[in-house]
Amino acid sequence: GAVVSQHPSWVICKSGTSVKIECRSLDFQATTMFWYRQFPKQSLMLMATSNEGSKATYEQGVEKDKFLINHASLTLSTLTVTSAHPEDSSFYICSAQDRDRGTDTQYFGPGTRLTVL
């Protein structure tokens, strides 16, 4: 149980295009999903917290107009990187909390590696 999927697993795009990343909880409902970014050989940095049916909460320094987050259902959150640039190239990882378990354990997706040319 507690499986989280992400799609796509990797994407290469041209500078200026937009990329959408999906995060799904497959066997549980998640009221809260988190988006992290990880640069090579670095730790995970929280970008935003996504709550079902409400606006996402962004961390300081993260541009909400550039990283659009939508949490339309209890099993799906999407991150759209708008007008991507090479500096946005990174490993993006989502996580979801299992509401029914009532714990703070976050289960992570496999990540999406974004390369912007």
Add this chain to the structure above:
Amino acid sequence: AQKVTQAQTEISVVEKEDVTLDCVYETRDTTYYLFWYKQPPSGELVFLIRRNSFDEQNEISGRYSWNFQKSTSSFNFTITASQVVDSAVYFCALSVNTGRRALTFGSGTRLQVQP
């Protein structure tokens, strides 16, 4: 604000050696949760353990064991008889019982187990 420190950037051991990964945390909250995650080369984060601040019992799961000491704000992780498959980056993380409950990660420790 919360902080997690993993002072060991990289550790290299030979198979069958025991290895301990250190984690020191800082928080003013009295209720918090500590985690360890494993990140193999594939990139996916694998959940290993969750501990709440009121449970200081040490835990053992197979070759893995965890030592939680509130007095020193540490949550160390020991792998006994390490194997090549244990090679990965290990992250210690903390969440508190208020606000967004997001995870604050340490910088990670890269463990290389040589055959």
